[in-house]
Structure formats: structure tokens, C-alpha cells
Amino acid sequence: MPDPLLYLESMGAAAIASALCVLAMAAWRRPAGTTRFNAACVLAMCLGIVAGNSVLSLGMTWPPANGLDRLMTVVIPAALAIELIAGIQRLPSAVAWFLRLGLAAATPRILLHGSVYLNGASGGWSAGEAVITLAAWSTLPGVLWVLLHWLSQRSCSGVSISLALALAIQSAGLTIMLAGYIKGGAAAIPLTATIATTAIGAGLAASRFAPAIVGVGVVNLFGVLFVGRFFGQISTGSALAILLAPLLCWATEIRQLRSRSPRLVGTLRLILVAIPLVVVLAVAKREFDRKMGPLLGISHSILNSSLSWTLSITRRA
Amino acid sequence: MRNCLRVSIQSLLVGAFFCAAGQSLFAADEYTYDSVHSSVSFKARHLDISWIHGRFNEVEGKFSIDRQDPSKSTFQLKIKAESVDTANKARDEHLRQPDYFDTKQFPTIEFKSTSTKAITGGYEVTGDFTMHGKTKKITLVLKGGKEIDFRGKKIVGFSTEIALKRSDFDFDKSQIGLIGDEALIYIDCEGSRM
Numbered sequence: 470m471p472d473p474l475l476y477l478e479s480m481g482a483a484a485i486a487s488a489l490c491v492l493a494m495a496a497w498r499r500p501a502g503t504t505r506f507n508a509a510c511v512l513a514m515c516l517g518i519v520a521g522n523s524v525l526s527l528g529m530t531w532p533p534a535n536g537l538d539r540l541m542t543v544v545i546p547a548a549l550a551i552e553l554i555a556g557i558q559r560l561p562s563a564v565a566w567f568l569r570l571g572l573a574a575a576t577p578r579i580l581l582h583g584s585v586y587l588n589g590a591s592g593g594w595s596a597g598e599a600v601i602t603l604a605a606w607s608t609l610p611g612v613l614w615v616l617l618h619w620l621s622q623r624s625c626s627g628v629s630i631s632l633a634l635a636l637a638i639q640s641a642g643l644t645i646m647l648a649g650y651i652k653g654g655a656a657a658i659p660l661t662a663t664i665a666t667t668a669i670g671a672g673l674a675a676s677r678f679a680p681a682i683v684g685v686g687v688v689n690l691f692g693v694l695f696v697g698r699f700f701g702q703i704s705t706g707s708a709l710a711i712l713l714a715p716l717l718c719w720a721t722e723i724r725q726l727r728s729r730s731p732r733l734v735g736t737l738r739l740i741l742v743a744i745p746l747v748v749v750l751a752v753a754k755r756e757f758d759r760k761m762g763p764l765l766g767i768s769h770s771i772l773n774s775s776l777s778w779t780l781s782i783t784r785r786a
Numbered sequence: 787m788r789n790c791l792r793v794s795i796q797s798l799l800v801g802a803f804f805c806a807a808g809q810s811l812f813a814a815d816e817y818t819y820d821s822v823h824s825s826v827s828f829k830a831r832h833l834d835i836s837w838i839h840g841r842f843n844e845v846e847g848k849f850s851i852d853r854q855d856p857s858k859s860t861f862q863l864k865i866k867a868e869s870v871d872t873a874n875k876a877r878d879e880h881l882r883q884p885d886y887f888d889t890k891q892f893p894t895i896e897f898k899s900t901s902t903k904a905i906t907g908g909y910e911v912t913g914d915f916t917m918h919g920k921t922k923k924i925t926l927v928l929k930g931g932k933e934i935d936f937r938g939k940k941i942v943g944f945s946t947e948i949a950l951k952r953s954d955f956d957f958d959k960s961q962i963g964l965i966g967d968e969a970l971i972y973i974d975c976e977g978s979r980m
Contacts, residue, residue, distance in 0.1 A: 470964050534919050535891045585893045649880045652958050700884050760876040
């Protein structure tokens with residue numbers, strides 16, 4: 470059963486760990502260079518994820534047994550390491566992008582390792598199907614990463630992109646939970662808290678934005694959705710809608726909006742991104758009520774409340 | 787010449803008889819799991835007040851029984867986790883997800899015997915039981931084992947039950963509570979040979 474108190478504790482632990490790290494960086498006497506600033510943000514995200522996951526007892530097993538374990542112990546640490554390296558100012562950007570796109574391409578294969586999809590078991594994929602499906606899903610995080618990174622470089626409000634990613638990660642978690650995979654959905658909670666706190670903390674404390682937050686956010690979002698799609702039971706449509714929702718941040722690049730204040734642009738971005746996310750969540754909730762409601766006795770309570778409402782109307786009449 | 791031929795034929799016949807008799811006397815009998823007349827079912831506590839019943843619809847297995855030397859008998863069973871059936875489609879889909887069986891990662895539940903000994907009314911079989919990617923040694927008390935001849939087929943049947951804890955097989959601990967940790971598993975199987 471979902472444990473809201475535990476989720477709050479996890480969210481709090483992740484947020485506090487990330488915030489303390491960002492504040493420590495801000496309290497540093499000398500102003501941090503780009504490399505050090507980026508490294509501090511990566512460290513803040515690393516501490517936040519570890520603190521939040523330890524509350525939820527996630528990713529504590531080695532070797533990882535399932536898709537979620539592989540996301541927590543292989544993919545996310547790799548994303549943090551790559552963003553730490555990519556943040557080194559002297560490093561050619563081609564090398565940084567080679568590493569980023571390499572991880573994006575490898576993530577689906579890593580997450581599906583040992584599963585029925587790839588081991589030739591009945592209900593799995595043929596070799597051709599595996600190649601096509603992996604190729605299609607490997608392209609998505611790379612495209613998202615490039616487009617959001619590009620937007621964060623050219624726009625004035627990079628923090629809003631990270632917040633849009635945090636919003637999408639949290640929506641992904643809720644959708645996965647509503648589809649019946651509670652642990653998979655809960656995994657999104659510390660990730661959301663970490664991305665949001667690091668982005669806000671870096672923006673407030675240093676008035677700067679670290680591209681590493683977007684990179685780690687994209688990998689987190691893709692990983693959670695991919696696990697929810699292939700090991701849980703969220704639909705491909707819902708997964709794609711949530712994954713691509715942060716791209717709506719690009720809408721504020723039209724000439725009429727681009728020159729507006731960063732605060733207005735940021736708010737508009739979050740509203741635009743929230744629209745498809747709310748629609749996906751509403752559909753997921755409806756499916757949950759239809760499928761899981763009878764199991765949890767929800768249909769009876771809805772029925773009872775409808776009956777009592779009808780009775781009260783009748784009495785009044 | 788004629789005597790020599792007679793002796794050769796007699797020797798061949800005697801040899802063939804002993805070969806055939808030796809086969810049936812000393813070799814183990816191989817049986818194939820009969821999925822039509824067998825079932826693997828389970829029940830688990832719900833809210834600690836009642837029981838939920840379910841079964842696995844797709845099971846395959848084989849066993850060999852050596853009646854002369856029961857320690858040489860072997861038993862194997864492979865259950866397709868995806869075939870879980872609790873007479874409620876939504877609950878079955880939930881049980882297939884990673885919070886429970888994680889059927890995309892761990893598609894089968896398997897038992898493979900490592901030692902067998904004869905006991906009164908059956909066999910005590912110890913073996914490796916793999917569920918949810920975790921293998922543990924368990925001991926099953928198989929009751930039955932009597933072979934009958936039914937329309938030219940040799941049929942043997944066994945029944946067993948065992949209590950297993952989900953937490954011993956790395957099931958998500960946060961999902962224990964609504965559905966109890968312990969599950970009682972019932973295996974009633976028939977095997978046949980020609």
C-alpha cells in the first residue's frame with residue numbers, strides 16, 4: 470500500500486540534502502567558477518537522491534535485480550558522473566555530447582537487461598523487434614536532452630526548464646502508481662524533490678543555472694517512464710505524452726514571448742507543460758477507478774455516496 | 787549346423803528378454819506433467835481476516851521415479867508466473883507487476899529436486915525453489931506415488947502443500963500488510979507415461 474508519510478519523509482530528506490549542499494556552495498567565500506558550480510550541483514543531486522532513496526529503501530541491492538534497481542544503481546549514477554565530467558570547462562563539447570548521447574542510447578538496453586523482452590522467452594521480442602524497439606526508445610532521451618539543453622543555453626529562464634522536468638517526473642510517478650506499480654511510482658518522489666530543490670537553490674543562491682540539472686532530470690524522467698512502461702503497465706501514449714511534455718517550454722521562444730520578463734516566461738512554460746500532464750493524470754485516475762476501484766472498495770463508496778446524494782435530493786423535493 | 791543355429795537363436799532370445807526385464811527392473815520411470823489433471827494453486831491472507839485464492843494456469847514439468855532406488859528419483863516443475871489467475875483480471879494484472887511477481891523480469895517459478903527419499907505414503911523431496919529471481923532450498927512432502935494403468939497409459943499422482951514467505955524471496959516488503967507475507971501453495975499433479 471502507498472505510504473504518504475514515508476513519501477513525505479523521502480521528499481524532505483532529498484530536498485534537505487540537496488539544499489544543504491547548494492547552500493554550502495553559496496556560503497563559499499570565493500565565487501565558484503563554472504566547473505565548480507556545476508560539480509556542486511551534481512553533488513547536491515547525488516546527495517539528494519541517495520538520502521531520498523535510503524528513506525524508501527530503493528536501489529540498495531547489488532547486483533541489481535530488476536529494471537528499477539538498474540535505474541538507481543547504474544543509469545542515474547552514470548548520468549551524474551557524465552554531467553560531472555561534461556561540466557569541466559576545458560572539455561570539448563563534442564566529448565561531453567558523445568558521453569551524454571552514449572548514455573541515452575544505452576539506457577533502454579541497460580534497463581531491459583535479463584527481462585523477457587530480450588532473453589528470447591515466450592512473450593518476448595524477436596531479434597528484429599528488439600532492434601527496432603530499442604532503437605526507437607534510445608533516440609527519445611537523446612533528442613529530449615539536446616533540445617532542452619539548447620533551450621537552457623539560449624533562454625533567460627533555465628530554472629523553469631528544470632522545474633518543468635521535475636513536474637513531469639512527479640506526474641510520471643503518479644501515473645505509474647495509479648497503473649498499479651507503487652514502488653516504481655514512489656521512486657519518482659526523491660528524484661523530483663532533488664531536481665526542484667537543486668534548480669531553485671542554485672538559482673536563488675548563485676543566480677545561475679547548471680546544465681547538469683537538465684541532463685540528470687532528462688535521464689531521471691526517461692528512466693522512470695521506461696521502467697513504468699515496460700515493467701509496469703502505463704500505456705505507450707501516456708509515457709510519450711509525459712516524456713515530451715517538457716518540450717512545450719520551447720513555445721515561449723516565439724517572438725512575442727521571448728522578450729518578456731524571465732519570471733513571466735518561466736511561469737508560462739510551467740503552465741504549458743502542466744496541461745498535458747494534467748490530462749494524462751486525469752485519464753490514469755479514471756482507469757484506476759475503473760480497474761482498481763472494485764478491488765479497493767472504491768466503487769462501493771462512490772455508489773454509496775451517489776445513493777445518499779440522490780436520497781437527499783429526493784427528500785428535499 | 788542346425789544345432790548351432792538353434793543355440794544362437796536361443797541365446798539371442800534370452801539376451802533380449804534380460805535386456806527388456808533389466809530396463810523395467812532397474813531404470814527409473816519417466817513421467818510428463820499432465821496439465822489437464824493437475825493444478826498449482828495458492829492462498830494468501832487478505833487484511834489478516836480472510837483468504838484470497840488463486841492458481842497458475844500454465845505449468846509444465848517432468849519427474850522420474852526409481853522404485854528400486856528412490857534416492858535416484860527426480861522432480862522438476864516450471865510455472866509461468868504470467869499465468870496467475872485469482873478470478874479478477876485487475877488483481878491479476880497487479881500481481882504481474884514488479885511490486886509482486888515482476889513477470890517481465892522473472893517469468894518463471896521453478897522447482898528442481900536435489901535429493902529424494904522414500905517415506906511412508908510418498909517421498910520427501912528437497913530441492914531448489916526459484917521465485918522472483920531468488921533461489922532457496924525447500925523440502926516438499928509428496929503424498930502418493932502409486933501407479934495405475936488407465937487405457938494403456940501409466941499414471942501416477944502426487945499431492946503436496948507448503949507455506950512460503952514472500953519476504954524470503956525479496957518481494958517488496960512495503961506491499962506486505964494488505965496481502966499477508968505467508969502464502970500456502972498446493973500442488974496436485976498427475977504424470978503419465980506410455
